[in-house]
Amino acid sequence: MVSEKIRNMMDSSSFIRKMFETGAKLKQEFGPENVYDFSLGNPAMDPPEVFTKVLLEKAADHHMHRYMPNAGYPETREKVAAYITSEQKTAVSANDIVMTSGAGGALNTVLKTIINPGDKIIASIPCFMEYKFYCDNHGGELDLVEGLDDFNLNIKKIEAAITKNTAGIIINSPNNPSGRIYPVETIKSLASMLIKKSKETGRNIYLISDEPYRKIVYDEIEVPSVMDAYKNSIVCTSYSKDLSIPGERIGWLAVNPAAEDYDNLINGIILCNRILGYVNAPALMQRTIAELQGVSVNIEQYKKKRDMLAEKLAEFGFKFRIPEGTFYFFVEAPGGDDMKIVDLLKDEKILVVPGRGFSLPGYFRIAYCVDDSVIEGSMGGFKRTAEKLGLKQD
């Protein structure tokens, strides 16, 4: 029999399932080309051609399919370390890197390593709600803290939420769903507050930075380094979004070499990576991405989609903050009822996610990692919905 806990979890996440089912039904009834599905962060763009070229070369190598050290191939970790040393402005070596099964795998590995039963992990609203399940997987609890109106972190509220049970905080910048990049001053004040609170509570509060959208940024905005700002930091990421390969399950985590109790931390993480069940990250992908450091899909194409949507949504009267990164718009739900807007858009065969799916009702999320034809085809439906809502058109 399915456990009570899992049954409750299935119920509480059922609206996403419902939307998925609705989408499938609509596509069957009206044809997939007549349904405008902005619901999932599952990129439609092909990976760069060089990805396929390297993948085929690596697949032709013989005898390279066996278990390897649980942290991953040393050669891959060397190359990742060299790349992130410049990205994070911190000297990182292969020993600090663990190859993981995507960012989700990286986060679970870290959480399993640091959580004691009943511990809390802080996250700022709005956020990726899988964090709640990831914390629960390891006997912890997600402690959600309100963000500022512009989706930046509210350092005062985070400080007030910290207790001796706080094992860490997860931040995600560029952020899903808001597209916000936290400025360097925010990261610095978060770091000094965490140093103060770690002293007060008597435990190192870890800063876990979930960065799968780091390369999907616009207008040359720089994503600040957490490693540069705070020594008890761990970066988790993947190639899911920037190489358009989420199904291949490849990512890594990097432990700040200056972290306190470093040896126990990295060894604990390597153990947890092994015992979570996937043993090591996929071998062929590790060998492939080793050659693709710094490569990404064409970000200009996402910028074009962002700008096209921004212009039209604003013209129709929708209110939003322009995303600085990611491929998401987080739009105000006119009147504040996110479910009502989701339903009205569904009538136009447009699928979006209500803000409550990110713990912030009053908004809805548009994932624009779709073909241009989906954006173009949906414009009439967005316009009619805005008219029904009586929005002031430009």
Ligand SMILES: Cc1ncc(COP(=O)(O)O)c(C=O)c1O
């Ligand atoms: C903020 C955030 N973190 C983590 C993940 C999981 O990424 P991966 O597919 O690499 O496990 C996602 C996926 O959508 C995400 O949006």
